[in-house]
Amino acid sequence: MSHPVTATETTTEETPSVTSATRYKIKSGLILTRPPLLTREPTPFEAAFYLYQKRLNERLAVPFRREFYFRTDTAADLDWRLKLRERHGVPAKDIGRYNPRGRVAWNDEVLVGSETGMTADIVESLLKDAEVRISEDGEEIVDDERVPVERPMPRRTEADEKGDARRLDRALDQTLYLVVKKGEGEAATWQFPAGDVPTQEVLHETAARVLAESAGVNMNTWVVGRVPVAHYVTEPIFAEGEDAATAPKRRGEKIFFLKGRIMAGQADLTGNKHGLTDYQWLTKDEIKRVLPWDYYRSVRNMMADR
Amino acid sequence: MGKLPSTLLRRPTSLYTSPSTSTATTGPSGPSSPRCLLQHQQLRHATFVLRPRRPYQFTQLVQLSDGSTFTVRTTMPSALYKSTKDSRNHVLWQPTEKSLRNIEVDEAGKLAAFRDRYGRGWDTEEVPDEEAEAAAAATQTAHVEAKKAEATQDQQDAAGEDPFDSLVDLISSYSKFDPNTKGGKSAKDAARDEGKKRR
Numbered sequence: 001m002s003h004p005v006t007a008t009e010t011t012t013e014e015t016p017s018v019t020s021a022t023r024y025k026i027k028s029g030l031i032l033t034r035p036p037l038l039t040r041e042p043t044p045f046e047a048a049f050y051l052y053q054k055r056l057n058e059r060l061a062v063p064f065r066r067e068f069y070f071r072t073d074t075a076a077d078l079d080w081r082l083k084l085r086e087r088h089g090v091p092a093k094d095i096g097r098y099n100p101r102g103r104v105a106w107n108d109e110v111l112v113g114s115e116t117g118m119t120a121d122i123v124e125s126l127l128k129d130a131e132v133r134i135s136e137d138g139e140e141i142v143d144d145e146r147v148p149v150e151r152p153m154p155r156r157t158e159a160d161e162k163g164d165a166r167r168l169d170r171a172l173d174q175t176l177y178l179v180v181k182k183g184e185g186e187a188a189t190w191q192f193p194a195g196d197v198p199t200q201e202v203l204h205e206t207a208a209r210v211l212a213e214s215a216g217v218n219m220n221t222w223v224v225g226r227v228p229v230a231h232y233v234t235e236p237i238f239a240e241g242e243d244a245a246t247a248p249k250r251r252g253e254k255i256f257f258l259k260g261r262i263m264a265g266q267a268d269l270t271g272n273k274h275g276l277t278d279y280q281w282l283t284k285d286e287i288k289r290v291l292p293w294d295y296y297r298s299v300r301n302m303m304a305d306r
Numbered sequence: 307m308g309k310l311p312s313t314l315l316r317r318p319t320s321l322y323t324s325p326s327t328s329t330a331t332t333g334p335s336g337p338s339s340p341r342c343l344l345q346h347q348q349l350r351h352a353t354f355v356l357r358p359r360r361p362y363q364f365t366q367l368v369q370l371s372d373g374s375t376f377t378v379r380t381t382m383p384s385a386l387y388k389s390t391k392d393s394r395n396h397v398l399w400q401p402t403e404k405s406l407r408n409i410e411v412d413e414a415g416k417l418a419a420f421r422d423r424y425g426r427g428w429d430t431e432e433v434p435d436e437e438a439e440a441a442a443a444a445t446q447t448a449h450v451e452a453k454k455a456e457a458t459q460d461q462q463d464a465a466g467e468d469p470f471d472s473l474v475d476l477i478s479s480y481s482k483f484d485p486n487t488k489g490g491k492s493a494k495d496a497a498r499d500e501g502k503k504r505r
Contacts, residue, residue, distance in 0.1 A: 038374075039376075054365070057360075057363065060357070060360065061360045061361065061362050061363065062359050062360065062361060062362060063362060064362040064383075065362075069383050070383075080383065091362065091364070091383075092364060092365065093364065093365065093385055094365045122365060122377065123367060123375070123377075126365065126366070126367040126377070126385040126386060127367070127385070127386065129385035129386075130367070130384070130385040130386035149386060152367075152369060152373060152374070152375040153373055153374070
């Protein structure tokens with residue numbers, strides 16, 4: 001504003017023309033995310049790498065000394081010796097049959113197609129080893145009297161098996177995003193909850209308000225920051241023979257998306273004010289198939305890989 | 307390819323001085339100094355570096371109190387470790403979990419028996435009674451009046467009062483407001499009472 005004369009000139013020039021406020025509506029939306037609850041599965045390469053490191057460590061570390069950990073001929077000692085015999089003398093439970101000090105110590109690679117070193121195999125062998133095999137009297141417990149170890153919960157939940165996309169306890173190792181369906185029948189589109197920004201509100205306030213209006217208040221959510229993470233622009237539509245200087249037939253939209261986190265609760269669309277009919281919690285891959293392409297393209301960079 | 311200085315300098319009889327050594331010996335004092343003519347030999351014999359003795363490590367499955375599991379490398383030979391107290395059932399990480407807040411567990415009924423016999427005078431926190439509440443509501447206005455009068459009195463003689471008296475009062479009253487010491491109720495009872503209040 002070093003030249004006030006030019007500034008006044010430009011304003012006088014712009015006054016008759018249509019400002020961008022009449023051509024575009026400003027909207028604010030919220031991309032509500034549920035963070036992953038589980039770490040991801042290691043890739044086959046990673047699993048092979050960790051197995052290699054473990055077998056290498058067998059060669060480098062000092063040998064396991066049973067006497068240091070178990071008093072001789074106690075139940076724990078007998079239990080250990082029994083399990084060690086079944087593992088062919090390998091103290092480690094998850095590296096398969098490998099002798100680091102024998103003549104074939106160099107042979108530390110598993111064969112193609114072997115399950116050794118995979119996560120499922122490791123967990124399985126550890127659970128098998130955790131089972132008590134020797135009673136307190138020092139006698140071996142017969143097979144049908146053994147108490148099996150309680151198995152940990154599977155990585156895939158019931159909602160995963162049923163394919164219920166409305167549940168939040170699905171795809172536990174990936175981020176979920178809330179998408180809502182606007183309209184009925186053929187004209188229905190999936191989108192993120194979004195609404196107009198009134199003059200007296202700012203983006204993050206509108207985003208929080210729109211979420212409460214559309215998906216209910218029974219969610220413990222948190223809007224991450226006040227800066228939009230993505231934006232989507234639709235161009236205004238002008239009537240025949242009109243140009244950009246006049247008011248458009250249909251105004252364009254500039255939607256700014258903020259990022260939100262859900263800590264607890266669930267979406268509830270009953271009595272929403274935005275004409276929403278359905279909702280889903282989708283992963284990045286699933287969202288790609290549901291959203292319109294250009295809409296997805298505008299938000300895809302805010303989504304993490306998983 | 308030039309020879310390494312160590313191989314050259316290993317022969318003490320050799321009169322040959324490598325150019326690199328001579329340049330290295332010419333220090334800031336200049337080549338004329340007699341000290342610089344002495345060759346400071348750098349020895350690079352291979353020395354045996356002991357590999358650090360690392361203990362044998364197992365892979366262990368750790369199960370937290372909520373059932374989630376992960377594997378760690380540890381020297382402990384047991385295959386499964388079940389944690390009884392961790393971030394999943396500790397009030398610091400689960401502040402909204404009500405059952406964790408109540409520290410008094412009275413499953414055997416010993417505390418209740420004690421209270422039957424000796425009353426509730428020993429409780430750190432006063433348990434509000436319904437009758438007492440009603441009485442309190444009736445006398446509240448009177449209390450407010452009294453407090454107002456007291457406050458004005460305090461303001462009047464604040465200058466002459468010993469400040470330690472009020473501090474002792476403050477300390478002794480502090481334990482009563484500790485939210486973790488809810489006396490006389492198990493977690494179940496507390497939850498039930500809260501349900502009653504809501505209704």
